Amino acid sequence: MKRQLKMIAIAILVMVFVYYLSQFKTPDESVLLDEYLEQETKEVDEIVPEEIQEPIYYLVDVKGQVTQPGVYEVESTLRIHEVIRLAGGFLETANVEAMNLAQKIKDEMVIYVPHLDDEIPTDVEQTWSETNETNSKVSLNDATEAELQTLPGIGPSKAAAIVNYREESGSFQSIDELVNVSGIGEKTLEKLREYIEL
Incomplete structure (x- = not known):
């Protein structure tokens, strides 16, 4: 009987010891988890935001009946009427009706603004507003x-x-x-x- 009581006592002590050890480790594990989460949060906060894409620039040559003809470096998203505005606008002698002002620009494009006395070809858009990249x-x-x-x-x-x-x-x-x-x-x-x- 005494032997059985000793065995039970030993078993209880082992269980108490194991329980004590598990309780002792838990705070350390909790601290490690907190440190890990804090580090992850810090790294997320330090992530550099995605760079904004730089605009693309084209060189266009503005000629003819504008206030300030010349070569302009402009954003690729501009239309012809916006480039003309940058060149100071039309002269009074400009034949505005001969141009497609809504056309998108291209790199190395020549924008020629014709004079009112110039003979305008039938194909206005291709002849007067583009470079000579057409077949003609x-x-x-x-x-x-x-x-x-x-x-x-x-x-x-x-x-x-x-x-x-x-x-x-x-x-x-x-x-x-x-x-x-x-x-x-x-x-x-x-x-x-x-x-x-x-």
Whole structure:
């Protein structure tokens, strides 16, 4: 009987000891859990917000009947009428009806604002508001000064020089002959090749 009581007492002591150990570990585990959660929260707070995407900029060449013609660096989301506003707006001599002012801009685009006296082709949108990326090319022998100015790198003075050369020397016999025009060199010619024809 005494032996059984001893065994029971030992069993009770073991259970009390195990219970005590479990109670002793719980606070440590709780502290570790709290520290872990605190660290996770801190890391979440320190996460750098996603960078805002930088706007894309295009270079466009504004020519013709505007207050301040020139090359402008503008956001790619702009429309032609917004670029014209940046260029100071239209002159009184501008033929606004000949343009598609709602058209989206493109990089390296030439925006030519025609004069009221300029002869406007039927296809207004493609001829007057875009670069010469369309299938139609500018004819060296037939183009007006206004049409020549839609070519990249050709301003009023070079357009006039091309027309003067044509009047004095006759029609161009080859595209390479363009280097004989004052102010036009080999580099300019290479830039123009894909946009011109005889």
